Amino acid sequence: MINIIGIDPGKTGGIAVLSLDSTLISLQDMPLNAGDDISIVGLKEIIGEFTEKDKAIIEITHAMSFKDKDGKERQQSTSSMLNYGMEVGRIEGMLFMTGVKFKEVQSISWMRSMGVRGKTSGKYNGIEVALKLFPSADIGNKNGRADALLMVEYYRRILSKGQGAIAA
Helix, strand or coil: CCEEEEEECCCCEEEEEEECCCCEEEEEECCECCCCCECHHHHHHHHCCCCCCCEEEEEECCCCEEECCCCCEEECCHHHHHHHHHHHHHHHHHHHHHCCEEEEEEHHHHHHHHCCCCHHHCCCCHHHHHHHHCCCCCCCCCHHHHHHHHHHHHHHHHHHCCCCCCCC
């Protein structure tokens, strides 16, 4: 059986695993170590059981702007983007070591396809959308879990149409 792993990187991110028939296998918060960084040991416990027959999708982002509490437009700092890149690198390294082929996707692509409004709009609805598709999923009030679950469902739909080939 092929498993599909959806990964929303970051400290508040999540990891979701679905089968090709849309059965939810696992939904977890991103594992963190005591230093509040993504835990390699925790990733190994979650991802280490998967093999080269499995697929994964990782959300990537570019420098983002956002509005602060006063409504002023701000950019993410260089150190914030560097930390994000290091976190994605840890995840991709673990996937590489297990042989899992992965694709990167920008949030705007999967969010648009799944009917999710962006977080910067102040009208984020990812948790509601995820619960409509997976009513028994233990999402709580965690955007990272909802995003990982919706992202993996997005990729599952692409794979089921035969459009998600990943080059070796």
